[in-house]
Amino acid sequence: MSHHYSGPDFGFPHGDARLDFTDLYAFPKPGNASKSILVMNVHPSAVVNPPGLTTAEPFAPEALYEFRIDTNGDAVADIAYRVRFSASEDGSQTATVRRVEGAQAAGKGDGGKVIVVSAAVSTGQDARVTGAGEYRFFAGWRSDPFFIDVQGMLNHQQFTGDDFFADKNICSIVLEVPNTDLGAKRVSLWARTLVNVAEDWVQTDRGALPAQAVFLVGTEREAYLSGEPADDSRFVSVFAHSLEHIGGYTPEGAKRAAQTLLPDVMSYDPTLPASFPSNGRTLTDDAGDIFVAVLTNGKVTEDKVGPHSDLLPEFPYVGPPHKADQNQNDKGYKK
Numbered sequence: 001m002s003h004h005y006s007g008p009d010f011g012f013p014h015g016d017a018r019l020d021f022t023d024l025y026a027f028p029k030p031g032n033a034s035k036s037i038l039v040m041n042v043h044p045s046a047v048v049n050p051p052g053l054t055t056a057e058p059f060a061p062e063a064l065y066e067f068r069i070d071t072n073g074d075a076v077a078d079i080a081y082r083v084r085f086s087a088s089e090d091g092s093q094t095a096t097v098r099r100v101e102g103a104q105a106a107g108k109g110d111g112g113k114v115i116v117v118s119a120a121v122s123t124g125q126d127a128r129v130t131g132a133g134e135y136r137f138f139a140g141w142r143s144d145p146f147f148i149d150v151q152g153m154l155n156h157q158q159f160t161g162d163d164f165f166a167d168k169n170i171c172s173i174v175l176e177v178p179n180t181d182l183g184a185k186r187v188s189l190w191a192r193t194l195v196n197v198a199e200d201w202v203q204t205d206r207g208a209l210p211a212q213a214v215f216l217v218g219t220e221r222e223a224y225l226s227g228e229p230a231d232d233s234r235f236v237s238v239f240a241h242s243l244e245h246i247g248g249y250t251p252e253g254a255k256r257a258a259q260t261l262l263p264d265v266m267s268y269d270p271t272l273p274a275s276f277p278s279n280g281r282t283l284t285d286d287a288g289d290i291f292v293a294v295l296t297n298g299k300v301t302e303d304k305v306g307p308h309s310d311l312l313p314e315f316p317y318v319g320p321p322h323k324a325d326q327n328q329n330d331k332g333y334k335k
Contacts, residue, residue, distance in 0.1 A: 027274035138316035148288035161304030229263035247297035
């Protein structure tokens with residue numbers, strides 16, 4: 001799930017930062033409204049608590065990274081883009097992207113129609129972009145576009161405008177697709193990561209909306225991570241309880257607010273301008289402020305942090321990685 005500020009405190013899925021999904025973005029391609037840009041960010045370069053770096057390898061070869069698309073409003077995937085990475089002896093990685101539909105998209109597996117093959121993964125400043133017909137693809141280390149005052153959030157929403165992510169990196173998977181591929185005018189999007197365990201695919205993380213993890217602890221969190229948006233109604237009471245406690249909502253008000261956060265999917269109509277939370281999410285949308293307003297029942301409406309200035313005007317749009325943070329330690333990921 002998207003849990004930038006609190007996820008590292010909870011620990012990474014299966015103890016592996018490479019499996020940690022952080023943010024999803026979807027917006028019409030600038031200058032060409034017939035295509036859309038999908039961005040899935042995973043693997044934060046740094047841990048909030050305790051402070052430190054994660055691991056150098058961008059993506060887990062034993063994992064599967066998916067964009068999931070519901071075209072009929074039932075919160076079940078009708079289309080999926082599956083990304084797998086392979087590693088060579090010199091440490092470099094390449095990616096293969098497959099597209100699946102119908103029952104295959106709703107299930108688990110690494111099959112599907114290959115649309116991008118042997119795409120080089122970027123580890124340096126220059127973005128290595130792969131074109132394949134109507135598709136463009138990028139994967140690699142990037143400057144993290146997420147922005148929020150982490151310490152202010154942890155300090156009961158006492159914000160000072162200190163952006164923890166201003167100098168942090170993330171691993172981005174960016175896919176440019178024709179809108180005709182999305183199957184409908186308005187769709188619901190989410191992302192997930194899976195890992196192969198004993199010849200079976202196990203879902204390790206999923207989500208669409210920012211910061212959902214603040215509502216979940218213990219067994220509820222594990223159930224959420226491994227679950228599907230179609231079943232998210234079972235978490236409304238859990239979310240509502242947290243909103244009552246943190247935001248001072250009435251029980252009914254907390255339930256209504258919780259229902260706006262679930263199911264954990266992002267609504268997106270490629271024919272309209274993107275603007276979070278009503279339609280997709282751009283790399284500059286202030287999702288942090290919107291979340292804070294919901295969390296506090298409108299008592300706090302901003303964290304005094306704004307968008308980053310290192311975004312690119314062209315594909316893959318996410319800025320180059322910060323050099324000081326780029327060379328991750330290679331002693332393994334945080335447990």
